[in-house]
Amino acid sequence: MKYFIDTSSLVKIYHKESGTSDLLKIYNDPENLIQISELTCIEFLSTIHKKYREKLFTQEVLNTIINKFDEDSNLKYDILRFSTIIFDETEILLKEIALNYSLRTLDSLQFAFFRIYCDKETIFVCSDVRFCNIVRKEGYKILQI
DSSP: OEEEEOHHHHHHHHSOOTTHHHHHHHHHOTTOEEEEEHHHHHHHHHHHHHHHHTTSSOHHHHHHHHHHHHHHHHHTEEEEOOOHHHHHHHHHHHHHTTTTSOOOHHHHHHHHHHHHHOOTTSEEEESOHHHHHHHHHTTOOEEEO
């Protein structure tokens, strides 16, 4: 299967919380193609540092998480890169979808990556209920974790 994993869910692979076991099933299956956006790489670092500042784990654990994510980024994930077309698609999404939904800036960028790089069979994996509802209403397959 092909999966596009949003940051809200990807973090669960590296920090145990609700939904971690579901994400690990996807992560550990060698038959799965996991795609993430270049934006996810940045959001991941921001999110994991926030969890550290909230004292959810030690600096040693933080370093281990970052090292594992870096390794996975090189070996496991198909990282979808920024391009002008992503920004163009984001603008289109905001002009069209934001009329009916509250589409936040970073979510619109993530959705643009998904729409540009992924096919109709790719499953959009996300933990943000509001964002999942928007993507679902646009006709895409969703796995809400």
